Amino acid sequence: MGELMRIIPSEISGSTRSRAERDVFAALKAIPDEQSVALHTVHLPKHHKKRVGEIDFVVIMPDILLFIEVKGGRVHQRDGKWYYGPPGREDGPKESPFAQASGGMHEFDREIGALIGDLRNQGVPSGYLVITPDVDIPRTTEFEPEQYLGAAAYDGGRGLAPGLERATRFWLGRNRWARTPVSAALRKKMLEAIRPDFDRVPSLQSRLAHLDVAFERLTNEQIDRLDELESNPRLIWTGGAGTGKTFLAAEAARRKAAGGSVLFTCASTTLAAHMNRILTDDVITVLPFDRLDEVRGHAFDHVIVDEAQDLMTFESLGTLEDLLRGGLAEGCWIFMLDQNNQVLAPEAYDPEAWEYLRPLGSVYGPMKRNCRNTVQIVKQVHFYTGADLGVASAGEGEPARFVDAHDAQEEADVLDAYVNELVAEGVSPRDITLLSASGEWDTSSARLSQRASKIERFADVVGTDRTKHRLTWSSVADFKGHENHVVCLIDLEPAHLEGRLDALYVAWTRARAQLWVSCRPGTNRILKDLGVAALTRGGHLK
Incomplete structure (x- = not known):
């Protein structure tokens, strides 16, 4: 038997509640067909208007572009109107599934035509198939008849492949202008044009701030990483801050949950608290590493470790080994790793532990697309630390702002002026995080701010509903793995930079759009020295 049909995403999203769609997803995935690719529309709340309207699956085949509409449960027609669902809880009247499929098909043809050229002019035929797995209409x-697959013909999924063949023959008869088979190059072009709209994950920042759910399109590089889940039981994904590792770790956990129990862990208690809020599947356990004693004796089917560079010791690997079915050598796991850690904080990283782990899994990376930080922030971090954050994909932004403050009171004054400026421009205070280099609230300049009574301690509110429309304050360590639109680094004394390149790296890479840094006396000199040192390491200065 040849390779099975490829489906994107490779695992069905946990947000897909339709049992019928899940069933068709599995049936498509079981069809022997190494040339076709099926795409499933990921249903997520408050999404943007989908290009495909109501179409559930799009299958790019050598002979046709086929759209599949799935209607689970009870479907019936009355007085020319269509109704869906059980008696007493019917949804309708609505248009027929055939009208929905036809409308979605034509809308899609127009949209993709605008991207790669008119499909008909290129000889690409299209058609649709309606499936009702539970009833016969x-x-x-x-x-x-060729446009429809009812419960009897579908036969629990066994009749799907013949149904696709029958629909293809029918539509080719209606599209006699078609030039088939469609070339592999053109099919690839179609896939690249439409694929990102089928592989979306919720923005980590938008969930954290409880904003309306905004969606961030994954880059092709990141989407490829998700596809690797299926063929590689043990994966190591490497990439600098902002390359989407935590996005991918969260979506990997959701997809792996379809195949067994999942343990998601990391060193940061605040990141674990946040992930526990967004990973709600019953089979996913989220715990910070220092609380893994709570699940001692349990054997998970999958283990996912975010910010794994913080746990790269033999002792930590031994703890994970005991919690994974099959252990590290034979089990299923994913480690998300920031390779910059080796330069920034080598004392927290055991290279021998890394050399032990690396051959046990497939290493991918470093990921090169930075989808968090602007071009200006990526350049700033590289200049001072030498760290490789990848190619900035978030676009252009404002240059990082550096201000001088002689003491805590002056720092509070210039901070208030800056925050007031942002608010006047329409920025919500909740989109601003104050990162304290000292990490000590009692001595922080933030306590002298005019807004002090309205500042939320991040460690107290992360993972709760208490974020409101307020500024957040955090230590650098507690904000690792998180992000916000604007980050203000405060309480920065020269002593905080001596030997703490990793803290600077973490702090600056938390900013999505704007970085503001307040420098106490002597700090600018240290920053200048760091820049020279980074250039020297990179070979730019001799």
Whole structure:
């Protein structure tokens, strides 16, 4: 038997509640077909208007672009109107599934035509197939038998492949202008044009701030990483801050949950608290590493470790070994790793532990697309630390701002002026995080701010509903793995930079759009020295 049909995403999203869609997803995935690619529309709340409207699956085949509409449960027609769902809880009247499929198909053809050129002019035929896995719809004049697959013909998924073949023959008869098979190059072009709209994950920042759910399109590089889940039981993904590792770790956990129990862990208690809020599947356990004693004796089917560079010791690996079915050598796991740690904080990283782990899994990276930070922030971090954050994909932004403050009171004054400026421009205070280099609230300049009574301690509110529309304050360590639109680094004394390149790296890379840094006396000199040292390490100065 040849390779099975490829489906994107490779695992169905946990947000897909339709049992019928899940069933068709599995049936498509089981069809022997190494040339076709099926895409499943990921249903997520408050999404943007989908290009495909109501279409559930798009299958790019050598002979046709086929759209599949799935209607689970009870479907019936009354007085020319269509109703869905059980008696007493019917949803309708609505248009027929055939009208939905036809409308979605034509809308899609127009949209993709605008991206890669008119499909008909390129000889690409298209058609649709309606599937009702649970019922059989009586024959009407609204559809031909080849356009429909009812419960009997679907046969629990066994009849899907013949149904696709029958629909393909029918539509090719209606599209006699078609030039088939469609070339592999053109099929690849179609896939690259439409694929990002089928592989979306919720923005980590938007969930954290409880904003309306905004969606961030994953880069092709990141999407490829998700596809690797299926063929590689043990993966190590490497990439600098902002390359989407935590996005991918969260979505990997959701997809792996379809195949067994999942343990998601990291060193940071605040990151674990946040992930526990967004990973709600019953089979996913989220715990910070220092609380893994709570699940001692349990054997998980999958283990996912974020910020794994913080746990790269033999002792930590031994703890994970005991919690994974099959252990590290034979079990299923994913480690998300920031390779910059080796330069920034080598004392917290055991290279021998890394050399032990590396051959046990497939290493991918470093990921090169930075989807968090602007071009200006990426350049700033590289200049001072030498760290490689990848290619900035978030676009251009404002240059990082550096201000001088002689003491805590002056720092509070210039901070208030800056925050007031942002608010006047329409920025919500909740989109601003104050990162304290000292990490000590009692001595922080933030306590002298005019807004002090309205500042939320990040460690107290992360993972709760208490974020409101307020500024957040955090230590650098507690904000590792998180992000916000604007980051203000405060309480920065020269002593905080001596031997603490990793803290600077973490602090500056938390900013999505704007970085503001307040420098106490002597700090600028240290920053200048760091820049020279980074250039020297990179070979730019001799």
